[in-house]
Amino acid sequence: DNFGKDGRDWALARERLADPSIAPGPAEIAWARDVFRDLLKIRAGTQLLRLASAAEIRKRVSFPGSGPGQNPVLVATRIDGRGLGGHKAVMTLINVAPRAQVLVLPEEAGARWALHPVQRRGADERVRREARFADGHFEVPARSAVVFVHD
Template sequence: QHWPLLAPLLANPALRPDPAQIAACRAGFLELLRIRRSTPLFRLRTAEQVRRAVRFFNTGPDQIAGLIVMQLHDPAATQDMLGQVVVLFNATPAPIQFCDPAFGGAELWLHPVQQASADARLRMAAFSQADGCFGVPGRTTAVFVGASRPV
């Protein structure tokens, strides 16, 4: 039903990705697969597990447009396990800083796969434990992980 809109875009040579863009897209996708494989909270199996584990921040009338903040939490995780994951989806072209006192004092770090990302911009994503603030570059999905801690 959308073919009349898409056909001219697909035919436009200016919109055709070059080999470097294709390789970067492939590398980013493979990084996401490695994150999923290495992070059990991304492999919840039932709706009930999802209801218990997932919480969203940046909601309500004061929310930052273009930003989704999702937390996955496993209170049963042992000390050496990653019991908390916070994912920030920044759909805007500009960097965003998101602060929530609920994350103040939390021990979170950029997922190790993303710390070694081929995308230098992604490696700039950061978390400040002191004030619970995340910094996420534009058009970036950043995954932060840490020990289990109720928020």
């Protein structure tokens, strides 16, 4: 279960957490709260992010771009919504890198993906400004979680 496996790194974490130069201030805390609230709104309002059973998850969820050539700093999840009403599909991308990342999925060229409506007006200005889809290319900003919808 990997619980406690990072124990050897606790000294490093303790040192970093004690560093006042990286302590978040009120503005950073409020921003993180607002971005998190946006993600909660997306989950609550997007049926495909609340599949009801393991069978539905196995049937509908895939991980495009995964495998031996996968970009190790970018995780993409595609959820197929055909037959459920609502979105035809949802694509989530999580970028843990300090730079923007692009995921190229030729099979999505010609599809009509758009940034989720909550994120289009959300708290994370970087996502509003930099997240985009065009011709099979998903681009997401550094250290972000982005949701695209296909209608």
